[in-house]
Amino acid sequence: MIRITGIRGCAKASFRKSLQVPLLRKFSTTNTKFTEASTTHFGSKTVLKEDKEKLVGNVFSSVASKYDVMNDVMSLGIHRLWKDHFINKLDAGKRPNSTEPLHFIDVAGGSGDIAFGLLDHAEKQFHDVESTMDIVDINPDMLKEGEKRALEQGKYYNDPRVRFLVQNGEKLDAIESNTKDIYTVSFGIRNFTNIQAGLNTAYRVLKPGGIFYCLEFSKIENPLIDFTYQQWSKVLPVMGSIVANDYDSYKYLVESIQRFPNQETFKSMIEQAGFKSCGYESLTFGVCAIHWGVKV
Amino acid sequence: MSQIKTNSIITNVFNCTAKLTSFKKISLIQNTHRFYHPNTTEYPKPHSYFPYLTYAPDSIQAKILSNCLQKHVPNTGINERSLINSCNDLGQSSTMLSVLSAPSNSAVLELIKFHLVTSRLELFHFASKNDKSLEEIFLKRLELNKPISNQLSALLSHLTSPFPSNLDVGIQELHNLSNDFVVLANDIKESHDFAWYSKRMGLSVAYVSSELFMAQDKSENFKETMEFAKRRLDNWRNYGTMYNNTEEFLWFQLMSGLSFVRSQTA
Numbered sequence: 001m002i003r004i005t006g007i008r009g010c011a012k013a014s015f016r017k018s019l020q021v022p023l024l025r026k027f028s029t030t031n032t033k034f035t036e037a038s039t040t041h042f043g044s045k046t047v048l049k050e051d052k053e054k055l056v057g058n059v060f061s062s063v064a065s066k067y068d069v070m071n072d073v074m075s076l077g078i079h080r081l082w083k084d085h086f087i088n089k090l091d092a093g094k095r096p097n098s099t100e101p102l103h104f105i106d107v108a109g110g111s112g113d114i115a116f117g118l119l120d121h122a123e124k125q126f127h128d129v130e131s132t133m134d135i136v137d138i139n140p141d142m143l144k145e146g147e148k149r150a151l152e153q154g155k156y157y158n159d160p161r162v163r164f165l166v167q168n169g170e171k172l173d174a175i176e177s178n179t180k181d182i183y184t185v186s187f188g189i190r191n192f193t194n195i196q197a198g199l200n201t202a203y204r205v206l207k208p209g210g211i212f213y214c215l216e217f218s219k220i221e222n223p224l225i226d227f228t229y230q231q232w233s234k235v236l237p238v239m240g241s242i243v244a245n246d247y248d249s250y251k252y253l254v255e256s257i258q259r260f261p262n263q264e265t266f267k268s269m270i271e272q273a274g275f276k277s278c279g280y281e282s283l284t285f286g287v288c289a290i291h292w293g294v295k296v
Numbered sequence: 297m298s299q300i301k302t303n304s305i306i307t308n309v310f311n312c313t314a315k316l317t318s319f320k321k322i323s324l325i326q327n328t329h330r331f332y333h334p335n336t337t338e339y340p341k342p343h344s345y346f347p348y349l350t351y352a353p354d355s356i357q358a359k360i361l362s363n364c365l366q367k368h369v370p371n372t373g374i375n376e377r378s379l380i381n382s383c384n385d386l387g388q389s390s391t392m393l394s395v396l397s398a399p400s401n402s403a404v405l406e407l408i409k410f411h412l413v414t415s416r417l418e419l420f421h422f423a424s425k426n427d428k429s430l431e432e433i434f435l436k437r438l439e440l441n442k443p444i445s446n447q448l449s450a451l452l453s454h455l456t457s458p459f460p461s462n463l464d465v466g467i468q469e470l471h472n473l474s475n476d477f478v479v480l481a482n483d484i485k486e487s488h489d490f491a492w493y494s495k496r497m498g499l500s501v502a503y504v505s506s507e508l509f510m511a512q513d514k515s516e517n518f519k520e521t522m523e524f525a526k527r528r529l530d531n532w533r534n535y536g537t538m539y540n541n542t543e544e545f546l547w548f549q550l551m552s553g554l555s556f557v558r559s560q561t562a
Contacts, residue, residue, distance in 0.1 A: 089401060092394045095380045100389040126390075181391040209356060209388055211395050277351045279399055292398045296355065 040193050041259050042252065052193045053138070053168075059249045060110075060139045060191075066244045068111070073243050074236055074253070075287075082283050083114060083186065086215045086290055089281070092182050093122025094131050101130035102181040105205060107169045107198075108188020109135050110142025112149050114215075116156055118184065129161075134175065136167045170197040175205045186215040187288075190260040199273035206295040212275055218282060218289035219262035225285050233258070263289050348413045348472075350399050360392055361410040369407075370443060374450050379403055401461045408451055412469040415440040416476055423480040430481035431529055434499075435522055437473070438506055442518065449511040474499040491539065498535060502528035 040049045047055060071079045094101045102122075106115040115135045122128035133156075137143045143164050150157035165174055169185070170192055183202045192198040202212050220226040233254045240250025261269065263280050266289075270278045275293025282289045351357040360382050367385070368378035376393065383392050396403040415437065422428070422436050441448055455466035474496040506525040513521045 089397070090394050091397055091403075093390065095376065095390045095393065097377060097380050097384070098390040099384060102389060102391060181389055182394065209391060209395070211391055211398070213394075213398075276355070277357065277395070277398075279350055294351075294357075294395050294398075 042256075049193050055252075056191045057139055059252050060142050069243060070240070070250075073239050074250075078284060078287075079187075082215060082288055083117060085283065086184075086186060086213070087114070087117045087121050089290060090118070090182070090184070090211075090213050091121070091125070092118060093126040093128040095126050095128075101128070101132070103179060104131060104133045104182045104184065105136060105172075105175065105180045106133065107136045107167075107172075107183065107185040107202070108138070108191065109184070109186065110137030110139055110146050112146030112156075114184055114186045115146070115162070116150070116153075118182075119156065119162070132161045132163075134163045134165055134180075136165045136169065136172065136175075138166065138168050140166050170194055170201055172201050172205055177204045178207050180205045181207055181210050183210065183212045184214070187217070189214055189216055190256050196269060196272065199270055199275075203273045203275060203295055208295055210295045212270065212291075212293045212295070214270075214291045216266070216288060216291070217257040217260055218266070218280075218286050220286040221282075222285055229287065263291075266291055348469075349410065356386070356388065357392070357396060358410070360386055360388060361396070361407055362414070364407060365411055365444065369447055374404060374407060374444075374447050374454065376404060379407060400465060404454065405462060405465060408454060409465050409469070411444070411451075412465075412473075416469075416473055419476060420480065427482065428480070430477060431526065433477055433480050434503070434506075434529060435525060437477075437503070438510060438518070438521060438525055441507065441510060445510065445513075445518070448507065452507065452511060470500050470504065471496065473503065477503075494539065495536070498532045502532050 040047065040052050042052050042055050075082075092102060092104070104115070104118060106112075106118070109115050112135055115133050119131070119133055122131055135143070135146055137146075143166060147157065147164055150159075150162070156162045167174055169188065183206055185198075185202075189195055189198055199212075206212065220229055236254050237247050237251040240253075241247040244250070260266075263282060263286065267278050267280055270291060270293040273293070274295070276296045278291070278293040280289045280291040349358070360379070363385055364378050364382035368381045372378035372381060379393060379396070380390065383390065393403045396406045400406050400409060418440060419433060419437050423433050428436075444451070455462055477499050478495060502525070506521060506528055509524045510518060510521040515521070
């Protein structure tokens with residue numbers, strides 16, 4: 001009798017427990033969604049969402065001073081061509097017979113290469129010395145690197161047109177809605193904890209008629225070239241440890257590239273944020289791609 | 297032991313289901329795989345708006361471009377200046393030039409593409425009202441160039457300048473146009489042989505030569521261009537007849553030759 005009550009009591013207790021914490025996997029994927037919501041990927045590891053920001057911060061703090069060397073090593077110098085093409089394709093700037101100056105925002109652009117490139121292009125092509133630029137990065141070390149570069153080149157440092165802001169690209173708290181004409185992000189969006197939130201924020205800060213322009217690593221379609229590229233990726237962390245004495249950061253960078261969605265999936269994510277007339281152009285067989293979308 | 301086995305089987309089944317679901321999701325999103333059966337997205341109708349232009353007919357891009365073609369191109373020409381004037385008219389900033397240049401690498405090329413695609417659409421509406429002959433459709437397309445006739449040589453030289461994107465747009469649109477001529481004139485006895493190409497190529501040549509003539513034409517209401525175009529079409533028909541006759545003659549000779557050889561060897 002006592003035994004039976006004991007079993008019943010135990011059964012009741014476990015039943016209650018199962019109601020509170022659903023331990024068993026159901027056929028539907030609700031539980032998986034639940035776990036996915038609190039964690040995210042950091043390279044090949046799964047980490048808590050609140051930790052990813054710090055971890056990515058550590059990576060970029062450690063590579064900030066050797067950022068250029070790192071990019072040159074990783075892409076064999078081709079990243080300069082990609083960035084040049086990105087700036088020329090965007091072809092932005094206030095035209096001589098236009099009335100309004102443009103307001104740029106370059107997110108995750110701490111090193112300033114895209115931001116300065118865009119301003120130089122506007123000045124050289126259209127004599128535009130009015131448009132403004134907000135250079136935004138979550139990492140103060142990377143921003144300092146950009147400020148240092150501005151100081152060294154004697155341009156855009158202490159310039160009222162250019163602001164350096166430490167901001168989380170997913171929120172952009174300091175940027176008001178509907179204020180920007182051109183939103184650029186180059187090799188930065190894959191480090192966002194929540195890429196979709198970043199895209200939604202891009203949509204928020206842009207004016208109607210504003211354009212979202214993104215340069216990011218992507219997927220190679222040709223299997224043979226992809227195979228070669230994968231072999232190259234395996235060597236990169238080793239190269240990183242030789243050049244910058246930092247194996248782990250480079251390993252993270254390679255893994256984050258592999259985890260980033262392919263061209264079509266990323267395009268559909270941009271569309272999901274509300275952008276129209278979205279498209280992309282693959283560069284160097286799809287090693288990276290330029291994506292764009294227009295806020296209507 | 298058996299429980300462990302059952303568990304591993306269940307896990308495998310779960311994994312497979314997860315893989316299948318993710319595969320389905322990817323294939324739905326990508327839509328890049330070729331299907332066994334033809335589908336509507338793979339072969340869009342030649343006289344449709346999408347996917348030749350990536351923005352809707354009522355979008356701001358379309359408004360800027362059509363305003364530019366109507367008001368500024370005849371006076372200012374096919375260039376960035378007229379596009380900026382059009383942006384200023386509609387209260388838009390220079391950003392729109394970046395927006396326009398995104399799909400085809402140049403805002404001016406997008407302006408030309410817009411003219412070509414919308415003219416084809418207009419041609420489709422013109423032909424769908426009543427049954428029109430090939431000649432009527434052909435001349436109507438030339439008439440659609442009238443508003444920008446003084447800029448026609450600039451348009452043609454832009455399309456033929458040796459940049460891959462320019463040639464891509466020019467040749468693709470020319471092929472779509474000649475295909476539209478054939479389809480809209482109800483001449484759709486589809487031949488799956490060399491005649492399919494020669495028919496369209498002949499029409500393309502006739503159209504381009506007429507347009508080149510139009511760029512230099514100073515006659516009233518482009519009378520001479522229309523006459524020239526009619527002659528080109530006649531030539532095209534004659535060549536067609538000649539092609540068919542030659543084909544028939546050669547085929548007959550081949551068959552009779554074979555029959556002769558057979559009769560001799562039997």
